[in-house]
Amino acid sequence: MSIADRLITEPLAIPRPAVTAPFPRIDTFDKALTAPGGFGPRLRACRTAALNFRREFAATGRPDSVRTHDLISLPYPTRYGLFRAAISPTPFVTISNRLLIVRWTETDGTPRTLLFEPSDHELDSYTPYFDDMKRLAPGPVRGVFVHEHTDVLTACRRAGVDPAEVDYLAFDHLHTQDVRRWLGTTSPQPDISPNQPVVAAFPNAKLLAQRDELEAMADLHPFQRPWYQPSTFVDLPPEKILPLDGSVLLGPGVALITTPGHAMGNQSLVLNTDTGIWAISENAIATECLTPDQSRIPGLAKAAKSWGHEVVLNANTIETAYEQYNSLVIEKTIVDVSQQDSRFLQFFPSSELTGALLNPGTAPTFTHRAIRHG
Template sequence: MSIAERLATEPLAIPRPATTAPFARIDTFDKALTAPGGFGPRLRASRTAALDFRREFAATGTPDSVRTHDLISLPYPTGYGLFRAAISPTPFLTIVNRMLIVRWTDTDGTRRTLLFEPSDHELDSYTPYFAELQRYTPGPLRNLFVHEYTDVLSACRTAGIDPAEVDYLAFDHLHTQDVRRWLGTTRPQADISPNAPVAAAFPNATLLAQRDELEAMADLHPFQRPWYQPATFVDVPPEKITPLDGSVLLGPGVALLATPGHAMGNQSLVLNTDTGIWAISENAIAAECLTPEHSRIPGVSRSARSWGHEVILNANTIETTYEQYNSLVIEKTIADVSQRDSRFRQFFPSSELTGARLNPGTTPTFTHRAIGHG
């Protein structure tokens, strides 16, 4: 039976770690995300909770350093990235996926290192959606749309970080992700290491992911299947995954907030830096999507104004559009304004919209490109 057939007929035996996350739980948003009366009251409650969180979070301190590394640029459907807003004639735009390296010191003096969005772009390309897309962009044609800047391990070497120093890996959600090379496996893998289990590239790291998403991957809905590779998690050692039950404070000025909607277990990295507070996720693909009234992308400001939308979602999977909208408003409320242009927030898309000649009408008005701190 093929993997596709198994996914359609039976749940996968994905390990379910019982580990308790060793982090301070943030309960500021708990009531807001479940407020009675529907998603309208939850939006108002979420905005209020975000203002409370801003004050509390700023007092936790700052990390030691934050650096970003470009990994890969790739095509992405315009209708997903600029949900119902852009009027570009091109069906695709270009996004750049970036990894963040965040380091901080715990209260006991222990130095910690987090890799956020450490995507293995080779193995991730086997995600059903992107594998199908590659059928139409073979060989030289692919090179017109895809550019590989570096890989995760090379970025670590550039940053002077020994893989053994890395404590945590995290993603805003687990769409496309295959972490077997990073965390290792308990059994041989035919496509990577057919004669022995895969050795972990990051031997001391654990994956931080929301329990809701880890459990959902075991038995995906048909609308979710194109975006996940659940079979790649079956042989990952259970102790290498730390499930999170909501929002947590990782360290001074470093938090993972549960921001459901784009995926059940969507989470946003929040950082307190020299320039103020940043929110990082894939809920939107451009900073201007949080203040669309200032966007010069054709159609975006007009669409937002016509429909009364204050944010423009990245909506490739519409698990719960209302929740994702509310989550993006939380990020907008938390993030400080950019010191480079006060029209835009310090929202850093983990996959950021980038202008390309092949994609007319999708050039962003403003880009962050990087976060530097410490």
Template sequence: MTLKHPWLTTDAADMPTIGTPIDTLGGLGDVPGGFGARLSWARRRAAAFRPEFASTGTPDSVTTCDLVTLPYPTRMGLFRASRAIAPFVAITNRMLVIRWTETDGRRRTLLFEPSDVELGRNTPYFAALARKFPAFVQSITVREHGDVPGHLRRLGIDPADVDYLLFDHLHTQDLRRWIGVTKPQADLGGEVEAVFPHAKVIVQRDELVAMADLHPLQRPWYQPGTFDDVDPGRFLPIDGSVVLAPGVAIVATPGHVMGNQTLVLNTSTGIWASSENAIAAECLTPQHSRMPGIAKWSRAWEQEIVLNANTLETTAGQYNSIVLEKTLVDVSQQDSRFLQFFPSSELTPMWTNPGTSPTFTHGHITHQTTTVPA
């Protein structure tokens, strides 16, 4: 079989990488036994990493930017647990802007989940979903809050100063406008000049390799053809978990996809984790959920978390990864029943979706050091 974009496998092993490996979270693949043994491993290692990570310090600032609210199947977002009559929930995709200062005084900027919402609509699953609903229904259920360049202008950040782009995984992503291409793109009107001329995309090497030959369960969620003409030099593959900066870590959380990863932040309110492994903070403490069916299902089946499950690549692995996230983070200062897990796509109340209004939402992460270098 000829791979459509062979650079994903032929060059991935030779690409430069970044960050300091987290030994405490390494070795999952060597754990003897089954998924139960790996679950115990995740609890122990995450608990051990908490003080280690907190000692690295904090970034200069963390800012949240809303991108789009859109419908998502309830059976996927609240996997097996929901008894809501609504077939869809609403989720809000958000970007985090993280800034820190290196030891040499240079400021760095990382964008977490900077999705190109317009091009993301071409994802096979969402494109098929859109075809089923007339325009007036879409106008009610889809709300765009702002785009990536617009948010950066509001924050006074020059796109040329953005160093890194990071996604928990590459579902729905089309990065051509962000990082440029090696030849003209017919569907984008020809030449494409990179919005972020210096930014590198940090991604798990496992996901890059997997995208070269997608499984049928994966195909509805990726746009692999959009990677054919991007420069492989714009990627920084990592293997597992790394500390990127003071109070900034990327932790491997496989399951939702093979190369899933979680952004972990140490802030003025403690440790946060952000990914799409779950769509609501209450999915990590479902016993406190007031949504129909969630708490009862959790008790009946002795499940301590509720998955966001669309691809179901490795369900037990994703469960273990959420428990790792759950163990890493601190309790919310707004409500001690919930944890500082910030879904990159967060469940959002909407009148069109009865029975799916979250019990609790974070809405944003805000962090600012007392003195931020100019």
């Protein structure tokens, strides 16, 4: 069955909690993202807002610790990841998806733990796009291109994190995500728990997602549908979902800011660490996509200069390319310069470009690989 055969659906009853997450709102970007005059004036406004946010955010403090854990490396179309830029003939690049474990202490002494990008990669193949990929490259062939490093629960165990201690789960957006095993379900699930509701692996965790994206999943546009698994959200317990209405400060040196464009409700994790400020998202797949003039990937610097672009988008779904460009400039303006190589910025792709012999001409010039703080 092709993607097209699976895409015509009726609207789904996705849980729509009326509550609003109890975090301080960050209104710095509200006017910039909707400034009058079109996307050009908005870009200028976004850059100014990002400078203002950077100064304010640095004063909020720092989290207790940040650790990253490799989950899975997999193929991804070059034409998406290096949009309009790379000239390599290889159809795929390799990207590595990573989990971030962020811990902080509230002013009243309450400890908090956030899992950012806790992808249950054993179930992501139900996403229509990746389901087709799996059918085209089954079994041993898939094993050549896909490398599973670890899973979320094992990563937590290695980090000394009890699943009951996890307060929040969040993603930069909900493409490919299936969180039933993390949050539990209100009824049996034919594919993973046919006889009883799924028991939550993280019994006290709540999903933080932008309300816009949660509501959009109920009735997706054809351009969006290949990348989502909306049916897996139908039986999630509504009380386990905390919708966000814009940018919020989660804790000292920990924020989720709205960065729309790649997906409706896209958001970026921003961290203030020992090395300065970081931004984490999938708006780009390599930090050099924010400074393309420093890239040695064939074609990247030349294409960016030719087009007059200061960033290179990750463009598998261009819901609003202008907004995604502006959002990436926000991230570029917020972050600090890498202490390992001053040509590059502390933008950490949630799925980072990784060199592979099977993908000649796409090896990154520089990779962060991990964030270590505290």
